[in-house]
Amino acid sequence: MKNKNDRGRTVKREKVIYFSVLALCIVVLAIGIFSATRGGDSFYASADGTLYLRAKVSEIVETLDEYGDDGELIESNIVFRARITSSGEHKGETVISHQNYSSYAHFNPQIVKAGDSVIVGLFEGDENWYFIDFVRSDAIIVLVCLFAALLILFGRKKGLKTVLSLALTVAAVIFVFFPAVILGGNIYFWAVAVCIYIIVMTLCITDGISRMSLAASLGCVGGVLVSLLLTFITDAFIHITGNADPNSIHLVYIGDGIDLRALVYASIIIGSVGAVMDVAVDISASLKEIAAKVKSVKMRELFASGLNIGRDVIGTMSNTLILAYIGGSMCSLLLYFYNNMANSVYLFNIESIIVEMLKILVGSIGILMTLPLTALISAWLYTHSAGKNKAEETVSAKDEYSEMLESVEGFCARETEDKK
Numbered sequence: 001m002k003n004k005n006d007r008g009r010t011v012k013r014e015k016v017i018y019f020s021v022l023a024l025c026i027v028v029l030a031i032g033i034f035s036a037t038r039g040g041d042s043f044y045a046s047a048d049g050t051l052y053l054r055a056k057v058s059e060i061v062e063t064l065d066e067y068g069d070d071g072e073l074i075e076s077n078i079v080f081r082a083r084i085t086s087s088g089e090h091k092g093e094t095v096i097s098h099q100n101y102s103s104y105a106h107f108n109p110q111i112v113k114a115g116d117s118v119i120v121g122l123f124e125g126d127e128n129w130y131f132i133d134f135v136r137s138d139a140i141i142v143l144v145c146l147f148a149a150l151l152i153l154f155g156r157k158k159g160l161k162t163v164l165s166l167a168l169t170v171a172a173v174i175f176v177f178f179p180a181v182i183l184g185g186n187i188y189f190w191a192v193a194v195c196i197y198i199i200v201m202t203l204c205i206t207d208g209i210s211r212m213s214l215a216a217s218l219g220c221v222g223g224v225l226v227s228l229l230l231t232f233i234t235d236a237f238i239h240i241t242g243n244a245d246p247n248s249i250h251l252v253y254i255g256d257g258i259d260l261r262a263l264v265y266a267s268i269i270i271g272s273v274g275a276v277m278d279v280a281v282d283i284s285a286s287l288k289e290i291a292a293k294v295k296s297v298k299m300r301e302l303f304a305s306g307l308n309i310g311r312d313v314i315g316t317m318s319n320t321l322i323l324a325y326i327g328g329s330m331c332s333l334l335l336y337f338y339n340n341m342a343n344s345v346y347l348f349n350i351e352s353i354i355v356e357m358l359k360i361l362v363g364s365i366g367i368l369m370t371l372p373l374t375a376l377i378s379a380w381l382y383t384h385s386a387g388k389n390k391a392e393e394t395v396s397a398k399d400e401y402s403e404m405l406e407s408v409e410g411f412c413a414r415e416t417e418d419k420k
Contacts, residue, residue: 032176050124053120055118058083058114182254187258192228215378219374227362231268244260248263268358275321298383299380310374318367
């Protein structure tokens with residue numbers, strides 16, 4: 001009875017600690033949002049004063065076509081009636097909107113029809129509403145919900161924790177890093193701050209406060225700082241302008257101008273955090289299990305085991321990083337290769353390609369440095385703690401799958417006895 005009460009108090013204490021950590025992560029995020037937006041500046045307001053609203057097409061009023069001398073359709077103006085569904089002063093209003101089709105355009109949107117969900121715009125100084133695009137976010141929301149449901153279904157408590165950490169990660173990037181950059185903040189500082197927050201928050205929420213999460217967090221932060229150091233070193237002699245994307249040049253005209261070079265390096269650091277965390281958690285968790293199962297393991301032996309585990313992990317992690325960056329810039333790379341394949345000297349010095357190579361190399365080096373750092377920190381933590389407690393930490397941490405496995409093994413054992 002005493003053991004049962006002790007276990008109940010332990011579980012209750014763990015829940016209190018967990019929810020306290022979750023609340024702290026949310027508070028830190030709120031402070032970050034306040035600091036990045038300077039107390040609530042509207043950084044997402046439309047720069048040109050255009051009003052964008054969701055609407056539901058109720059009917060097509062008319063279609064005005066213009067044909068050339070050869071009878072080919074040159075331009076078409078589709079006039080349709082739509083009901084505003086966005087919240088605000090225009091909600092519920094029925095407006096007349098226009099969609100333009102031109103044969104000179106390489107890509108024309110599909111022609112609207114009754115029942116379509118669209119985005120209509122009212123330009124400043126204009127009384128007419130215009131078709132902007134189709135509403136696509138609803139399908140994405142459905143996929144996000146499906147993804148979250150599958151995570152919870154297969155991961156159970158761990159899956160729910162993963163959903164929470166993912167939500168806070170996205171919020172940190174969108175509502176802290178983006179506004180900080182747009183409002184002229186130091187890009188290097190905010191990139192590192194957001195990365196450290198994501199690392200600590202994710203590991204504390206998914207794995208709890210333990211030696212394993214501490215070791216993985218310190219290893220990750222070390223890898224990120226190594227990547228940051230490399231960006232400063234390469235910036236001194238690689239001579240990039242930061243104009244490595246068709247849209248990047250437009251950022252120069254926001255506020256006092258965004259430092260595009262710093263933004264490139266920030267994208268390298270943030271883009272590699274996920275892979276860095278994977279490596280750190282794999283090594284830290286593996287060494288935790290070894291330390292719990294092997295009696296009187298030495299720090300040197302545990303560190304060597306961490307390096308051996310890391311060698312097996314690092315190959316797939318580097319491939320993951322490389323393929324992610326190549327897949328993300330596939331169109332640009334294909335275009336450059338098509339236009340400059342005959343001149344390899346120029347091809348492999350184009351800034352866009354160099355930036356992609358930087359992302360791959362700096363990110364991979366950050367992962368490589370995370371490996372020994374995490375192994376060393378884990379080995380020290382697991383061998384400089386109370387020996388009995390470290391074993392109990394792993395043995396007592398049974399999740400639903402461990403209990404399920406024990407139930408299956410018990411059932412099989414009973415079946416075997418019955419047959420005998």
